[in-house]
Amino acid sequence: MSVKLPSPFDSTDRRAFIKTSAFTAIAGGLLAACEKESPKSATVATKSVSDSDQSGGAMAAHPTVPSAQSAADEMDRMHEAGIKAFPAKTSGVGNQLLAPKIVAGVKTYELTASKIQWETSPGVKVEAFAYNGQVPGPQIRVTEGDRVRILLTNNLSESTAIHFHGLEIPNAMDGVPYITQPPVKPGKTFTYEFTVPHSGTHMYHSHHNSTKQVGMGLLGAFLVDAKQPEAIEKVDVDHVMVLNDGFHGYTFNGKSFPATEPIVAKLGQRVRIRFMNEGMMIHPMHLHGMHMTVFAKDGWMLPAPYRCDTLNVAPGERYDAVVNCTNPGTWAFHCHILPHAESERGMMGMVTALIVQS
Ligand SMILES: [Cu+2]
Numbered sequence: 344m345s346v347k348l349p350s351p352f353d354s355t356d357r358r359a360f361i362k363t364s365a366f367t368a369i370a371g372g373l374l375a376a377c378e379k380e381s382p383k384s385a386t387v388a389t390k391s392v393s394d395s396d397q398s399g400g401a402m403a404a405h406p407t408v409p410s411a412q413s414a415a416d417e418m419d420r421m422h423e424a425g426i427k428a429f430p431a432k433t434s435g436v437g438n439q440l441l442a443p444k445i446v447a448g449v450k451t452y453e454l455t456a457s458k459i460q461w462e463t464s465p466g467v468k469v470e471a472f473a474y475n476g477q478v479p480g481p482q483i484r485v486t487e488g489d490r491v492r493i494l495l496t497n498n499l500s501e502s503t504a505i506h507f508h509g510l511e512i513p514n515a516m517d518g519v520p521y522i523t524q525p526p527v528k529p530g531k532t533f534t535y536e537f538t539v540p541h542s543g544t545h546m547y548h549s550h551h552n553s554t555k556q557v558g559m560g561l562l563g564a565f566l567v568d569a570k571q572p573e574a575i576e577k578v579d580v581d582h583v584m585v586l587n588d589g590f591h592g593y594t595f596n597g598k599s600f601p602a603t604e605p606i607v608a609k610l611g612q613r614v615r616i617r618f619m620n621e622g623m624m625i626h627p628m629h630l631h632g633m634h635m636t637v638f639a640k641d642g643w644m645l646p647a648p649y650r651c652d653t654l655n656v657a658p659g660e661r662y663d664a665v666v667n668c669t670n671p672g673t674w675a676f677h678c679h680i681l682p683h684a685e686s687e688r689g690m691m692g693m694v695t696a697l698i699v700q701s
Contacts, residue, residue: 418687425689429601429696433462437597438564438583441481449490449536452483454505456549456561457498463591464602464691471591472499472549472559478597479585479621480563483547485539487567492536493547495527502526502551505535507565509545509642509661512537519550526551542569543642544617544661546585554623558589560597562621567642575638575648575665579612586656586678586693588622593683593692600684600694606676607698608668614697616664620656626683626693629653630666632674633697639663653679671701 443450454474461471461478474480485491497503504527506518516537520526527533545565549556564583569576587594595603608614616635618628630652638648641661654662677684678693685691 421687422689425601425691428465430603430605431465431601433465433598433602435461435477435597437477437479438482438585439477441475441483443491446492449492450485451492451494453494453496454480455496455498456503458500461560461591461597462602463594463597464599467599469591470559472556472561474561474563478560478591480547480561482564482566482583484566484568487539487542487570489539490536491539492534494532494534496532497527497529500529502528503549503556503561504533504551505547506550507535507545507547508659509543510537510565510567511540539567541642542567543639544619544663545642546619546621546661548621555590557621558587558591558623560591562587564617564619566617573644575636576615577613578615578665580606580608580614581617582606582614583617584619586618586620586622586626586628588624588626588683593678595693595695599692600690603695605696605698607700610668610671610699610701612668614666614668616666618654618656618660618662618664620658620660623658624680625655625657626678627653627655627680628676629679630674630676630697632670632672633666633668635664635666637662637664666697668697668699671699673698
């Protein structure tokens, strides 16, 4: 990597330093770069205290300076450790593309809901409700006009149902118990079948006891390709980012930082990001270093794409954005409700990185 490391001494913003230099170290080759950085980081901590001495005066006379410094060092150590660990390995990967079985021309998918243990970040195992043992459930990707059949088997101890969020399909297939169908009881299988009416970035999720069931992981991406994609959809990297904030904490695709998946592209490539919010809060998604061009909302092409670097994604919404990767480096990409992304112990939750390799 030929990424230039910023000098920490040029910046008075320690958080900016941690975000830029430590993230850049990841792009440059995790361990080697981090080991080289360690002595420098120690120097930074020492220098910042002496800066305070010069500017504040009172700090120099304060008898607790050594312990304040060690507390700062300890905080920085935790922050650095989190960044060094990224992207951390955990067991289980969600949003894996599910290949259909073609049965007499119908794309047929089997989804089984069951209770599992799910690792959201290293060592953090939570109880989850999952389709096919994944959070998010497997990705279903079809083309408009396809005939699809989805067999939902319920291995939970409570009833469930699947709603196809965003798809304008016949009423009986809408998946809302007591409005369009009876609930699918434990041990039973229900068959959904419809012709995919339009393209776009959509979702599927439970619509029964949904605060719990969706919060526990019964959700997935349902992507519909247009028969004739628009020019803006021609991309090099196509990344689904499911946001959630339920029982598993603040997650992207079922994982919390440092176990979130980085988005990796080469300089000059185009990255499509498909934001989907399956949580209960708005998450303003902020990308450092480059802007996003938002071109679709809830799967529908916008009449005029717009540019931004911070995109509010409300519960149930989907946005499609493209990033022209013009700026090399490792760029923080996170929810800007800061308690969703960083604590005194370092970055957590809704943080990942866009890595543009030069
Ligand atoms: Cu957030």
